[in-house]
Amino acid sequence: MSERQRVNREDLSTTAPRRGRRPGSPNTRAAILAVARQRFAQQGYAATSVRGIAAAAGVDSALVHHYFGTKEDLFVASLELRVDPRVIAPTITAEGPDRAGESLVRLLLSVWDDEESRLPLMALVRSIFEPEGKALVPEAFGRLILGPVSEALGLDEPERRMALVGSQLVGIVVLRYVARIEPLASAPAETLVATYAPVVQGYLAGPLP
Structure with missing residues (x-):
């Protein structure tokens, strides 16, 4: 690979804009949990939606379900208790x-x-x-x-x-x-x-x- 090709590839990997919502990662999971805890605490269970949590965390709602399962599972996880x-x-x-x-x-x-x-x-x-x-x-x-x-x-x-x-x-x-x-x-x-x-x-x- 020439030096020019190597530089161009590095430029694409570091400067190309990301499209869509943020992919999954441990930090993403923590961000979802933090948003969920805040929303459930402020709005209550019924008024809080998985879609709204996902939007606030910058991810797709499918990723929320992937990490936590149902809305109730997410609510339980947001309590951060040792006992379910x-x-x-x-x-x-x-x-x-x-x-x-x-x-x-x-x-x-x-x-x-x-x-x-x-x-x-x-x-x-x-x-x-x-x-x-x-x-x-x-x-x-x-x-x-x-x-x-x-x-x-x-x-x-x-x-x-x-x-x-x-x-x-x-x-x-x-x-x-x-x-x-x-x-x-x-x-x-x-x-x-x-x-x-x-x-x-x-x-x-x-x-x-």
Whole structure:
């Protein structure tokens, strides 16, 4: 190859304009995830589209599906949790409706007491107090956990009951893990299960005022 041919080939490889959207790469995957997290947090699940995420990330929507699968898969990935929240509902309801309250509290504590699981969850909870992230936790908690639990248990007044359950569980998280209020912060998990499981079970299956 002559020197002139070599130079011309290098010129084409470095200066020729790229057409279309950006091809896939590890950086592209990270960019998609960052955009998805922002959109889901600001707009909520229903108002966020894969097409809109792809456009904002500068890729084709097919590439989003290639990396993440469905819109729900992308939403779960954007939460950046060690535990897929979609597996929680079957775990909670596996022992039947009479044990669901205990299962919920016990699972909550087991996940949050694990330091590696707690770190990303802390970031997620703190987003509640940020205007740009206010939709993320309600969507994650309600859509992926409480909604499926309610459906599996066949609850009457499901929205009311699960709102009460959610208020109790979020209260435990904020006081025990975020604010570190004693004696809640250092109480043994079994003590908290014995304390809160009957309350949560009452919200799930007991009479409501």
